[in-house]
Amino acid sequence: MPASSDGNPAAHTDARSQPLRNLWRLRPYLRPYAMEFAWLLVAALAATAASLAVPLVVQRVVDGPVARHDEAGLLRLGALALLLGVAEAVLIFIRRWTQSSSSVGMEAAIRADIYAHLQRLPAGFHDRWQSGQLLSRITSDLSVIRRFLSFGLLFLVLNLITYAAVVALLIRLHQWLGLLVAASAVPLFLISRRFARHYHAASRRMQDQQGDVATLVEETALGLRTMRAYGRGPELAARFAVGARRLHDTGIGKARLLARTSALFDLVPNLTLGAVLVAGAAAVAEGVLSIGELVAFVSLQLMLIWPVQSLGWIIANAQEAATAADRIQEVLDTPPTIVDSPHARPLDRGEVRGRLRFEGVGFRYPGTSAPVLRELDLTVEPGETMALVGATGCGKSTLLSLVPRLHEVTGGRITLDGHDVRDLRLDSLRRLVAVAFEEPTLFSMSVWENLTLGRPDAGEDEVRAALTLAQAEFAYELPWGLATRVGEQGLSLSGGQRQRLALARAVLGRPAVLVLDDPLSALDVHTEALVEAALRRVLRETATTTLLVAHRPSTVALADRVALLDDGRIVAVGTHSEMLARLPAYRAVLSAEPERRSDGVGLVRS
Ligand SMILES: Nc1ncnc2c1ncn2[C@@H]1O[C@H](COP(=O)(O)OP(=O)(O)OP(=O)(O)O)[C@@H](O)[C@H]1O
Ligand SMILES: [Mg+2]
Secondary structure, three states: OEOOOOOOHHHOOOOOOOHHHHHHOOHHHOHHHHHHHHHHHHHHHHHHHHHHHHHHHHHHHHHHHHHHOOHHHHHHHHHHHHHHHHHHHHHHHHHHHHHHHHHHHHHHHHHHHHHHHHHHOOHHHHHHEOHHHHHHHHHHHHHHHHHHHHHHHHHHHHHHHHHHHHHHHHHHHOHHHHHHHHHOHHHHHHHHHHHHHHHHHHHHHHHHHHHHHHHHHHHHHHOHHHHHHOOOHHHHHHHHHHHHHHHHHHHHHHHHHHHHHHHHHHHHHHHHHHHHHHHHHHHHHHOOOOHHHHHHHHHHHHHHHHHHHHHHHHHHHHHHHHHHHHHHHHHHOOOOOOOOOOOOEOOOHHHOOOOEEEEEEEEOOOOOOOOOEEEEEEEEOOOOEEEEEEOOOOOHHHHHHHOOOOOOOOEEEEEEOOEEHHHEOHHHHHHHEEEEOOOOOOOOOEHHHHHOOOOOOOOHHHHHHHHHHOOOOHHHHOOOHHHOEOOHHHOOOOHHHHHHHHHHHHHHOOOOEEEEEOOOOOOOHHHHHHHHHHHHHHHHHHOOEEEEEOOOHHHHOOOOEEEEEEOOEEEEEEOHHHHHHHOHHHHHHHHOOOOOOOOHHHHOOO
8 A cells, every 4th residue: 555644554544445346356266166166055055955954854753753653754754854964964065175275276366466466567666565565465365355255255145045045934834923033134234234334444454554564574574684783673663562552452343343243143033033932832822833833943043043143254254355355456456557568669689789878868756746857868878888976866776777667757768779768678678778776686596596587598607607707606605506595685695795696697688788776885895896896897898888876986987988967967978087177066976975985086997
């Protein structure tokens, strides 16, 4: 859910929610299992029919063999009752057996679709959504839906049919008593409606709060080191306690609501039963009802107690499922905005020379008022390394993210060899443009898999060449070599090791354009030298068009030319030494860097 202005997304309940419609929209996932569900319902109905027949047999027993002391008849009817009992047991077993597999399959299918959709959504979506909210949707909300589809829905249908069938039988046995029982449906309906309304609000709150707690846990896990370093443990613990407490309170509120309603659901059939017993006894005394009929009537009526009692639970389950469907559709309904245009064309690596041009590019983050970039022009020639320099927060990372279309320009265009990047197929574009971000993200998989992320078909030799180029041969020395799994975010590697692996990953695809976001940020001096050496080698030996964000003179010195970004525009382009000599603003930006290296100037390439 998008964070709301008060910073507490859980406080926000989607006013446009259409829970039942959204639940209904999940029906395509049910389709493959339609036959299974049909059989399920048939088995369940047959089991119910068998159990309903038992009181009718009892009626025959009481009014026939028992009244007449007929032993043979008693045995016959007894055997029939036994048979019905066994049939019911077998049918229930069949129902349970089929039930489990289909719902799990369905859950897996929905989950796969959400994940695929998340992958298609633009970076902007993930900026706005807390990952914990996504996490809770893809796990707990889906299990709620599965539980409803496998139990709640079945019992809802089954109980309604049972109720109708029992009431029909009761009316046939004794009209007025039967109608009395039928009338008890009115208070039941009113109670259900009120309960459903209240429970819906509570379950939405609960599921949102679950997402908040998941977000907190995730942030704690990812930020553990920062948190410890700043001694912020107690503060975060307090924040977590508040979130957990809120979740706890909502849970208790929900449980109490269910308890209160269940008590009412218990009361109604029992009151009706009492009324029937009194009226029935009077009818027997008057001789209009036989004892056997009264016994059958009461036993049938007892069969209504469970369906009515379970109503509270079923409605609760249905409401939770509807809320979950709402929350899932909120994700699925977000359209992927960055997609291939209808006339998008693929572009082969062989066809590309690598001239990258920004033509009057403007960019504004959605939901913000001021643009980050405006009317920006810049050309990077094929094979050239262009350093991008500018004050912190001026939009350098933003500019880079526009090249592989992680965000979409809001004005002007970016071209690669004259092709607007929006006219290229996304898969082509992203193969041609390799990116390494400031924070090199490694996934919790093997080094090999991390390296070949963009090129799953890469061979042994190519990987070795990329590792050599990025001076990341250390990967072979890891305990299991390239098969070593690196932890979540690659935390088990040092910053410099991660940077070099990210660099190797970027060059592995032999991209036409390299986009590097300050690969030297957050490194100590020793590591910095290692990565810088790797970078220098990459730039020299690949002759790839490169756009490189740099903060330090030594990194800038690796570039052929430098562009200075200020106030959303490129205000100057030239060689490092020219710019140093000519532009006080340029000197100011570079010297503002805390770890300025005195040898930077000496490394200028011309
Ligand atoms: N997802 C986002 N949504 C809204 N605004 C954003 C988003 N990301 C960045 N910004 C804003 O855009 C501006 C440019 O950010 P950007 O990350 O591009 O700066 P930068 O030049 O890379 O900074 P640094 O040198 O510190 O890395 C900043 O003012 C930032 O607050
Ligand atoms: Mg940045």
